[in-house]
Amino acid sequence: MSSKRLHGVFTLLMLMVFNVSGAFVGITIGNDMSNMPPATDIVSILKAKKTQHVRLLDSDHQMLTALANTGIEVMVGVPNDQLLRVGQSRSTAADWINKNVAAYTPATNITYIAVGNEVLTTIPNAALVLVPALQFLQSALLAANLNTQVKISSPHSMDVISKAFPPSAATFNSTWSSIMSQYLEFLKNTGSSFMLNAQPYYGYVGGQGVFPLEYALFRSLNPNSQISDPNTNLFYTNMFDAIIDATYNSIQAMNFTGIPVLVTASGWPWRGGPSEKAATVDNALAYNTNLIHHVLNNSGTPSQPNNQSSTYIFELFNEDNRSGPVSEQNWGIMFPNATTIYSLSFEDVATTIPESPALRGVFCVANSSAPHSALKHSLDWACGPGSANCSAIQPGQPCYASDDIVAVSSYAFNDYYHRTQSSGGTCNFNGTAMITSTDPSHGSCIFAGSTGASGSKGGTASGPASPDSFASKSQSCWLIHLVATLLPILFVVM
Ligand SMILES: *[C@@H]1O[C@H](CO)[C@@H](O)[C@H](O)[C@H]1NC(C)=O
Ligand SMILES: *[C@@H]1O[C@H](CO)[C@@H](O)[C@H](O)[C@H]1NC(C)=O
Ligand SMILES: *[C@@H]1O[C@H](CO)[C@@H](O)[C@H](O)[C@H]1NC(C)=O
Ligand SMILES: *[C@@H]1O[C@H](CO)[C@@H](O)[C@H](O)[C@H]1NC(C)=O
Ligand SMILES: *[C@@H]1O[C@H](CO)[C@@H](O)[C@H](O)[C@H]1NC(C)=O
Ligand SMILES: *[C@@H]1O[C@H](CO)[C@@H](O)[C@H](O)[C@H]1NC(C)=O
Ligand SMILES: *[C@@H]1O[C@H](CO)[C@@H](O)[C@H](O)[C@H]1NC(C)=O
Ligand SMILES: *[C@@H]1O[C@H](CO)[C@@H](O)[C@H](O)[C@H]1NC(C)=O
Numbered sequence: 001m002s003s004k005r006l007h008g009v010f011t012l013l014m015l016m017v018f019n020v021s022g023a024f025v026g027i028t029i030g031n032d033m034s035n036m037p038p039a040t041d042i043v044s045i046l047k048a049k050k051t052q053h054v055r056l057l058d059s060d061h062q063m064l065t066a067l068a069n070t071g072i073e074v075m076v077g078v079p080n081d082q083l084l085r086v087g088q089s090r091s092t093a094a095d096w097i098n099k100n101v102a103a104y105t106p107a108t109n110i111t112y113i114a115v116g117n118e119v120l121t122t123i124p125n126a127a128l129v130l131v132p133a134l135q136f137l138q139s140a141l142l143a144a145n146l147n148t149q150v151k152i153s154s155p156h157s158m159d160v161i162s163k164a165f166p167p168s169a170a171t172f173n174s175t176w177s178s179i180m181s182q183y184l185e186f187l188k189n190t191g192s193s194f195m196l197n198a199q200p201y202y203g204y205v206g207g208q209g210v211f212p213l214e215y216a217l218f219r220s221l222n223p224n225s226q227i228s229d230p231n232t233n234l235f236y237t238n239m240f241d242a243i244i245d246a247t248y249n250s251i252q253a254m255n256f257t258g259i260p261v262l263v264t265a266s267g268w269p270w271r272g273g274p275s276e277k278a279a280t281v282d283n284a285l286a287y288n289t290n291l292i293h294h295v296l297n298n299s300g301t302p303s304q305p306n307n308q309s310s311t312y313i314f315e316l317f318n319e320d321n322r323s324g325p326v327s328e329q330n331w332g333i334m335f336p337n338a339t340t341i342y343s344l345s346f347e348d349v350a351t352t353i354p355e356s357p358a359l360r361g362v363f364c365v366a367n368s369s370a371p372h373s374a375l376k377h378s379l380d381w382a383c384g385p386g387s388a389n390c391s392a393i394q395p396g397q398p399c400y401a402s403d404d405i406v407a408v409s410s411y412a413f414n415d416y417y418h419r420t421q422s423s424g425g426t427c428n429f430n431g432t433a434m435i436t437s438t439d440p441s442h443g444s445c446i447f448a449g450s451t452g453a454s455g456s457k458g459g460t461a462s463g464p465a466s467p468d469s470f471a472s473k474s475q476s477c478w479l480i481h482l483v484a485t486l487l488p489i490l491f492v493v494m
């Protein structure tokens, strides 16, 4: 799927709505780019997307001014290069609060201050000033009478957890025990949250093939082969929840409870270098779409079913000046010039767009000459980010055909096409699909658009059966080959 095609397919706005019953989804705006758009333009984008929560990595005054009276809640940041000064001087901390917070409230609704970013793992020489910085800033907030409205914490990398699996046995790296204990004490005393940058992308890449991509992307796993925590018998269907539970358990291992985890960054890069194969538009779209559904569903994690972590998507704009591999510059959902890279939506295409009557007798099917690997890729997309209803091609269902990728892809492509055509969906699938008037329905396997006339079994769509050697590949889109034998391996990695 080219980004151009995806761009055309989805016209729905991305809605970063506040879910009244609990967790919210916000978005992070970085500043490491050559061309930062004007603050007023950024705020217009946020408004158009109905975003209610934004995380700034700094305290840019133009942004804070532009965000005034918008109703948007703002998290500001003390950048790492200001941390030493703030943590070494009470008066510098007071000055920071006055200039960057007190001067803009209440018109600008600043509700969080993120002090530093991944301090313990990226600037360990400043680790000792972290808790003093939190305390000095808190005193200054108290003096400004802002301490009930604004909470203070500091975002951590998931690398502060030395052994994340199984989640029930996770602990923080003991190198920072004393600082971590003071940090948790501070959060407990001030009613603040543990800030975590939860990035399954790094977990997936670091696992070097041990973790299935589907586990990282929240794609439903076969119920018989989910990842279970042997100590608790809790099942994990996605890496995001496992990371959050590992954090809760690490906090508990320090003898603290009741401190919520707030996810300050989570996303997926859409472009990478030649060795960064998982950084694709399809995966970024799938991850972020599924993450939004997951957070707004509010069902918590296996170990904390009543506490869903609110999450800031990483990130609104590509940051072209970030160092590191190509993927590091490509986490944005837009370029800074406001060109959309891919569109996110909270709307479930499968349930919101009715089938178009104009398409009766028209079918979008797999081109049986297309390479099977390309078909599989398109099938994964249709059943994942494309939100086609793929129930009928699951094992035991009428259109299931374990050895026929052409037949199952046809079903998924056609379902997608019929649901989305009226809103711009096309029958293309990167050149692997084509339109036909031959009804591929057969038996109780009924394709969308079928007029009920006798199905033409063995028609264009079904194509010749694939060789047996292909069977396992064609199943892999929904049958995650995460067999039980793999599970013990998962728990020793990371
Ligand atoms: C589309 O197909 C071309 C070749 O047919 C392939 O090189 C490209 O990677 C495909 N793009 C995607 C996003 O699958
Ligand atoms: C971005 O990088 C370019 C080239 O390396 C540099 O000239 C520019 O100053 C950088 N911009 C920012 C905002 O750091
Ligand atoms: C700021 O956000 C908080 C938390 O949602 C809310 O209770 C408060 O009313 C907001 N304040 C303003 C001035 O909008
Ligand atoms: C803990 O952190 C230290 C310092 O960064 C590092 O050298 C060590 O490898 C880490 N230990 C584990 C088990 O990750
Ligand atoms: C937590 O409490 C238990 C029981 O009181 C104690 O054995 C353990 O050392 C404590 N752990 C920490 C990190 O303080
Ligand atoms: C999770 O929710 C329960 C209520 O169901 C609450 O008692 C508990 O303190 C919460 N835990 C955290 C870490 O917020
Ligand atoms: C929310 O999650 C629960 C448990 O995973 C699931 O049963 C339910 O269908 C989901 N609801 C929505 C609206 O997605
Ligand atoms: C926006 O920026 C991207 C990346 O630099 C570029 O490819 C694209 O052409 C730009 N779009 C416009 C409308 O300038």
Ligand SMILES: *[C@@H]1O[C@H](CO)[C@@H](O)[C@H](O)[C@H]1NC(C)=O
Residues within 6 Å of the ligand: 367, 368, 369, 370, 371, 433, 434
């Ligand atoms: C089917 O795919 C083959 C090989 O990629 C191509 O030559 C042919 O034109 C395609 N047929 C249609 C109808 O798109």
Ligand SMILES: *[C@@H]1O[C@H](CO)[C@@H](O)[C@H](O)[C@H]1NC(C)=O
Residues within 6 Å of the ligand: 350, 351, 389, 390, 391, 392
């Ligand atoms: C998906 O298709 C199945 C039949 O194959 C149907 O029972 C189910 O209601 C459909 N779900 C949605 C959300 O349309």
